[in-house]
Amino acid sequence: MKVLMVAPEAYPLVKVGGLADVVGALPKALRPLGVEATVLLPWHRFVEAQRVGEVAYAFAGQEERAPLGERWEGGVRFLLLGVPGFERDRVYGYHDDVERYLRFAVAAGRVALGFDLVHAHDWTAALLPLTARVPAVYTIHNLAHQGLVDPALFFHWTGLPWSLFHMEALEFYGQVNLMKGGIVFARAVTTVSPSYAEEIQTPEFGMGLDGVLRRHAGKLFGILNGLDLEVFDPAKDPHLPAPYSREDVRGKALAQKALWERTGLKGPLLAYVGRLDGQKGLDLILKAVPRLKELGFYLLVQGVGNEGLAQALRQVEEENPGFVRFVEAYDEALARLAYAGADALLVPSRFEPCGLVQMIAQRYGTPPVARAVGGLKDTIEDGRTGVLFQTYHPEGLLYGVLRLFRLGPEALGLRGMEKDFSWERSARAYLEVYRKALG
Numbered sequence: 001m002k003v004l005m006v007a008p009e010a011y012p013l014v015k016v017g018g019l020a021d022v023v024g025a026l027p028k029a030l031r032p033l034g035v036e037a038t039v040l041l042p043w044h045r046f047v048e049a050q051r052v053g054e055v056a057y058a059f060a061g062q063e064e065r066a067p068l069g070e071r072w073e074g075g076v077r078f079l080l081l082g083v084p085g086f087e088r089d090r091v092y093g094y095h096d097d098v099e100r101y102l103r104f105a106v107a108a109g110r111v112a113l114g115f116d117l118v119h120a121h122d123w124t125a126a127l128l129p130l131t132a133r134v135p136a137v138y139t140i141h142n143l144a145h146q147g148l149v150d151p152a153l154f155f156h157w158t159g160l161p162w163s164l165f166h167m168e169a170l171e172f173y174g175q176v177n178l179m180k181g182g183i184v185f186a187r188a189v190t191t192v193s194p195s196y197a198e199e200i201q202t203p204e205f206g207m208g209l210d211g212v213l214r215r216h217a218g219k220l221f222g223i224l225n226g227l228d229l230e231v232f233d234p235a236k237d238p239h240l241p242a243p244y245s246r247e248d249v250r251g252k253a254l255a256q257k258a259l260w261e262r263t264g265l266k267g268p269l270l271a272y273v274g275r276l277d278g279q280k281g282l283d284l285i286l287k288a289v290p291r292l293k294e295l296g297f298y299l300l301v302q303g304v305g306n307e308g309l310a311q312a313l314r315q316v317e318e319e320n321p322g323f324v325r326f327v328e329a330y331d332e333a334l335a336r337l338a339y340a341g342a343d344a345l346l347v348p349s350r351f352e353p354c355g356l357v358q359m360i361a362q363r364y365g366t367p368p369v370a371r372a373v374g375g376l377k378d379t380i381e382d383g384r385t386g387v388l389f390q391t392y393h394p395e396g397l398l399y400g401v402l403r404l405f406r407l408g409p410e411a412l413g414l415r416g417m418e419k420d421f422s423w424e425r426s427a428r429a430y431l432e433v434y435r436k437a438l439g
């Protein structure tokens with residue numbers, strides 16, 4: 001079976017968050033099952049690849065051509081599509097994001113012709129289930145980003161008929177909603193944990209699409225993300241001062257020391273690693289700081305993203321020297337040191353489709369304190385490998401932290417290291433869904 005995965009990011013070529021980890025790892029896990037998956041990404045100028053051809057497509061009534069690049073990484077074939085709009089430094093966050101990703105998706109439809117199935121990821125590829133001439137599976141990684149477009153622009157750019165502009169297809173409160181199109185037109189829709197698959201069918205988590213998801217519930221599947229155990233392995237991680245495993249955890253103490261030295265903090269150390277986004281519950285962390293400090297905890301926050309949150313974090317760092325460190329950087333090495341060297345990882349998300357950071361931390365022997373939502377619920381054993389709290393409130397988070405330290409973070413950490421986060425089972429579930437879609 002030849003599958004084309006279409007996504008905006010994939011590890012190790014382009015990574016902003018967890019989507020990249022998933023799109024990077026899934027093709028490797030599918031290979032032993034007889035699925036040959038190729039990953040198609042926009043050709044960002046910072047990605048080196050060999051030019052292997054050209055793709056012709058129509059956009060806004062004009063014939064255009066885009067170079068096609070190829071690169072192999074870890075046995076996976078990556079194709080890079082050089083449509084205009086991607087010769088920039090960042091992956092997202094430009095005023096014309098919708099236009100450039102639509103152009104990418106239109107051109108990607110041409111590339112898909114050589115494959116049995118398209119697997120489209122998130123809003124940036126959501127046009128493909130509608131336009132690709134091969135069956136499509138659509139995966140929702142995050143319902144918060146849906147891709148809303150002015151209908152006049154959308155139909156001008158894509159050349160699609162206005163007859164698609166109705167409630168059962170692309171229309172969403174007067175605009176075109178790309179993610180809605182992905183859900184409606186895919187043969188199967190997946191999301192990244194069983195709990196999130198349930199939650200998004202409710203008004204609380206559905207972000208306006210819960211009705212659409214309920215209508216299409218028969219083809220909606222929750223498949224838990226795995227971890228790339230080669231990439232995230234404390235026994236082989238080059239970013240750590242010394243390797244360690246469950247059998248010999250001595251290296252973990254060295255990681256802790258290195259983390260203290262690097263950040264100027266000491267223990268008991270609570271860490272947050274991830275994008276700075278309203279989704280992630282950083283407002284709870286910010287509000288909990290005075291109490292955490294009183295109780296003798298130290299706090300490290302590492303991440304980039306929302307400027308308002310960054311500002312608030314800078315201020316909290318300034319007001320609490322020696323207790324709070326805010327590292328505003330995308331830094332793989334420091335992230336690994338935090339997963340290994342912190343006493344606990346905080347994941348107080350408002351909602352969480354799956355979440356990888358809590359799995360990474362458990363694999364590195366660091367228990368998470370997380371909110372009981374989405375994939376966090378599905379990957380943390382409450383009281384055994386981490387602590388889950390219910391209420392979205394600073395008190396909920398504080399209660400979780402105190403409970404963890406009563407239970408003993410070391411014991412929970414050791415149990416977390418035993419957990420199986422491999423992709424194997426999930427890859428088989430995807431294969432089942434692919435078969436249904438090809439049906």
Ligand SMILES: Nc1ncnc2c1ncn2[C@@H]1O[C@H](COP(=O)(O)OP(=O)(O)O[C@H]2O[C@H](CO)[C@@H](O)[C@H](O)[C@H]2O)[C@@H](O)[C@H]1O
Binds near residue numbers: 022
């Ligand atoms: N400043 C930084 N420095 C270094 N590394 C950093 C970093 N900020 C983030 N990362 C890395 O980015 C990844 C984050 O992945 P998550 O799945 O936890 O969240 P994200 O919200 O990005 O993903 C979305 O998609 C994934 C994939 O489906 C879902 O699991 C998740 O719930 C959904 O919100 C991890 O590999 C983490 O180490």
